[in-house]
Amino acid sequence: MVRARKTRLADVAARAGVSRTTASYILNGRSGEMRLSDDAVARVRAAAVELDYRPNRAARSLRTSQTRTVGLVSDSVASGHFASRMLTGASAAARESDHVLLIGETDGDPLVERLLVEQMLDQGVDGIVYATLRHREVAVPAALRQTRTVLLNCADPASGLPAVVPDEHGGGRRAADLVAGVAGPVVVVGDDHEQGTHAGAMRLAGLEEQLAARGREVADVLRCDWSVAGAREAVTSWWGTGVRNGALVCMNDRVAMGVYQALTAREAAIPGAFAVVSFDGSELATWLTPALTSVALPFAELGATAVRLLLDPPPGASRTVRLEMPVVHGGSVPASAAVTR
Amino acid sequence: MVRARKTRLADVAARAGVSRTTASYILNGRSGEMRLSDDAVARVRAAAVELDYRPNRAARSLRTSQTRTVGLVSDSVASGHFASRMLTGASAAARESDHVLLIGETDGDPLVERLLVEQMLDQGVDGIVYATLRHREVAVPAALRQTRTVLLNCADPASGLPAVVPDEHGGGRRAADLVAGVAGPVVVVGDDHEQGTHAGAMRLAGLEEQLAARGREVADVLRCDWSVAGAREAVTSWWGTGVRNGALVCMNDRVAMGVYQALTAREAAIPGAFAVVSFDGSELATWLTPALTSVALPFAELGATAVRLLLDPPPGASRTVRLEMPVVHGGSVPASAAVTR
DNA sequence: CTGTTAGCGCATTCAC
DNA sequence: GTGAATGCGCTAACAG
Numbered sequence A, B: 001m002v003r004a005r006k007t008r009l010a011d012v013a014a015r016a017g018v019s020r021t022t023a024s025y026i027l028n029g030r031s032g033e034m035r036l037s038d039d040a041v042a043r044v045r046a047a048a049v050e051l052d053y054r055p056n057r058a059a060r061s062l063r064t065s066q067t068r069t070v071g072l073v074s075d076s077v078a079s080g081h082f083a084s085r086m087l088t089g090a091s092a093a094a095r096e097s098d099h100v101l102l103i104g105e106t107d108g109d110p111l112v113e114r115l116l117v118e119q120m121l122d123q124g125v126d127g128i129v130y131a132t133l134r135h136r137e138v139a140v141p142a143a144l145r146q147t148r149t150v151l152l153n154c155a156d157p158a159s160g161l162p163a164v165v166p167d168e169h170g171g172g173r174r175a176a177d178l179v180a181g182v183a184g185p186v187v188v189v190g191d192d193h194e195q196g197t198h199a200g201a202m203r204l205a206g207l208e209e210q211l212a213a214r215g216r217e218v219a220d221v222l223r224c225d226w227s228v229a230g231a232r233e234a235v236t237s238w239w240g241t242g243v244r245n246g247a248l249v250c251m252n253d254r255v256a257m258g259v260y261q262a263l264t265a266r267e268a269a270i271p272g273a274f275a276v277v278s279f280d281g282s283e284l285a286t287w288l289t290p291a292l293t294s295v296a297l298p299f300a301e302l303g304a305t306a307v308r309l310l311l312d313p314p315p316g317a318s319r320t321v322r323l324e325m326p327v328v329h330g331g332s333v334p335a336s337a338a339v340t341r
Numbered sequence C: 001c002t003g004t005t006a007g008c009g010c011a012t013t014c015a016c
Numbered sequence D: 001g002t003g004a005a006t007g008c009g010c011t012a013a014c015a016g
Helices: A011-015 A020-025 A038-050 A057-064 A085-096 A110-123 A140-148 A166-181 A197-213 A228-241 A253-265 A285-286 A299-311 B009-016 B020-027 B038-050 B056-066 B087-097 B110-123 B142-147 B168-179 B196-212 B228-241 B253-266 B282-287 B298-310
Strands: A069-074 A101-106 A126-139 A148-157 A163-166 A186-189 A219-222 A244-248 A275-281 A293-296 A322-325 B069-074 B099-104 B126-135 B149-155 B163-166 B186-189 B218-222 B246-250 B274-280 B295-296 B322-323
Touching: A011 A020, A011 A038, A020 A219, A038 B056, A057 B056, A069 A085, A069 A299, A085 A101, A085 A148, A085 A186, A085 B099, A085 B110, A101 A110, A101 A197, A101 B087, A110 A140, A110 A166, A110 B099, A110 B142, A126 A299, A148 A299, A163 A244, A163 A299, A166 A244, A166 A275, A166 A293, A166 B322, A186 A197, A186 A228, A186 A253, A186 B196, A197 A219, A219 A228, A253 A275, A253 A285, A253 B196, A275 A285, A275 B282, A285 B282, A299 A322, A322 B322, B009 B020, B009 B038, B020 B038, B069 B087, B069 B110, B069 B298, B087 B099, B087 B149, B087 B298, B099 B110, B099 B196, B110 B142, B126 B298, B149 B298, B163 B168, B163 B218, B163 B298, B168 B196, B168 B274, B168 B295, B186 B196, B186 B228, B186 B253, B196 B218, B228 B253, B246 B253, B253 B274, B274 B282, B298 B322
Parallel strands: A069 A101, A069 A126, A126 A148, A148 A163, A163 A322, A186 A219, A186 A244, A244 A275, A275 A293, B069 B099, B069 B126, B126 B149, B149 B163, B163 B322, B186 B218, B186 B246, B246 B274, B274 B295
Antiparallel strands: A101 B099
C-alpha cells in the first residue's frame, strides 16, 4: 500500500509558473473568463498531467458544498434477483457525470430508513434516489426534503416528487398485442393487486384496453399470489374448466414458471396449445423451455434515468417519467399470433 | 426542498459555553483525554442534541483525510441475480461502522476498472473491496495499492491481498454428505473448470474427497456449461447409458433446473429415482418442484465480512477467510439419504 | 483543564 | 492577466 504524496493545486501552479488562481480557473475549464495566454493554459494543463494532479475532493466539497456523490436508498433492491440492475444503471449513469453512487438498504424498516437517509445527508450527497424493489406507492421520509430527490420504481402522490417508473400500462398493451391473434380464451394468471397496486392493476388495465381495441377480451383472471407454486396450483385447478387452448398472460416470470409446470405436467404444448406471455423479462424467462416471451422491466435504464434526472433536471416541471417495457421474444407465443400495431 | 442552516461545532461550543476544542473532544468521545468537568461534558452533549448538530464530513475529511466511505468495485456483481446480495451485506456492514458504501461496476472492462478505482481513490475512500461475480482468480489493478484493499469472491495470489471467499471445498464435502446414502451412482453435472477454476474444481475436489471417505465415488462427470440448456442436453444424452437411479450433483442451480427438465420429461421421479443436489442456494432452488436441496453461497455474509475485514483488520497476518456454505434443504434428496457427519 | 492558533486544499473576490 | 487574501468547518498542536 504505497500512497504517493498528493500533488496539490499549488504544485501545479508553481510548476507552470502561474498563480494558484490561474491554475484553478484553467483546470476548471473557466479559462475563458479570464483571457489567459494560450501558453499559460498549455503550461498548466501540461503540469497537471505531468504531476498527475487530482483535486482533493474534501477540500473542494468544503468550499463548494458539493460532493459529486449521489445516494440511492432502497428497501431491498440489491437483494432482488433482477431489480438489482437498477444499481448497475444508476452507478453507470453516476459515473458518466463524474459522480459516485452511495447505496444503502433499509429492508423496509422505517427506522433504518431514517438513519440511512440522514447518514447520506451527513455525507453531503448531492441528491438521493429513493428506490423500491416493487413498483408501488410510498410515503417518503421527511428528511428527504432536505435534498434533491428522485423516486425510482415508486411514486409518492403526496409529495409530487419526480419519479421514474416502468410504463406498466403500455406493457399491458404490448402483452395484448402478443396474444391478440391466439386462438382460444385469454386468461390472466396472477392477482391484480398483489405487491402494491401499481404493477398488477396497470398491467391488467393496459391489457384489457388493448385487447378490447382488437375486439377481444380477458376471459378469466386466475387469482393467486405471484409465485411459482401459487400459479401452478391456480392453473391446475383451472384445468378442470376444460379449456384446452388459449393464451395465458402471467403477471411475472415466476408465475409463468408455475404455469409451465402445470401445463407440461398435463402435456399441454407451449406454444402449440397455449401461448404464454409474462411480465419482467428476467433471466428466468430465458431458462424456461421454450424460452418465455416476456414484457421486460427495463431496470438498468430505470436506474440510469433516475440518476440523470437527479443530476441534470430538465427545465420543465418535475414530472413522472414512464419508461417503455420492451418485449423480450422467446418461443412461448406462436409466430403467427403476434399482431403488429 | 428545505435545507436548514447547518449548525457548526462553534455553535454548539458557544451554546455550551466552552471552546471549540473542548466541544470537539467531547463530541469525539475523547473527553477522557482531557479531564473535563462532568458538567461541561453534559452541557456540550445537550447543546449538540438541541441544535441537532451534525459534523461537516467534508471539513472533517479535509482535516483527517478519512472519509468514512468504502468503495466496492466489481465486474458485474449488481447485475447478477443473486450475487448482488454481496452488496446488501457490504452496505449493511458499512453502515454498522458508520461508513457508507460506494459502488461501481466495470463490466469486465480494464479501462473502466482503472477509471473507477481512480475515481474512488479521488473520492478518498478509506478502502476498497474488489469483488467479482464468479469466484475466480484475478489480477487487481495496480492503483489498488494506494489504499487498503480486500478481495471479495476472488483471489489474487500474486498480490497476497486478504480475501473473503466461500469455502467451495467444504461445500463439496457437504454435497457428498447429502448424497452419500443414495442408491445408485453419483454423477456430477457441469464442467469442472467452467467460469474460472475456483468454484468448479474445488467443489468437485471436496465432493470426491468426502465421497471417498464414505467409501463411495463419483461415477461420472457430465461435461457441459453451467446453463439450463447445457445441463438438459447433457443429461438427455447421458440417459442413453441406461442408468435409472442415483444422485445428480449439479454445479449450480441453473444446471439443476436443466436436470429437472430432462428428468421430468422422462418421468424419472425426484427424489424417488434420482436425488438432485446443487450449489448456489439461489431463489431458483425454491422455485423448482420439488424444491432443490442446494449448498448455498452465503453472498450477503461474504460482502459483510469483506467490509468488516477492511474496516477493522484483525491483528494477525492478512489471510484468506473462507466462509461456510450452508445447506439449504429442499425435497430433492430422499430424507433417508443424508448422512450426518 | 481550557482557549488560541494554525492549517487541511480549494474556489473566489478584490486589488494590482 | 495575475497574485494575495479570505474562509469553508474541523482537528490538534501548543500555550496558558
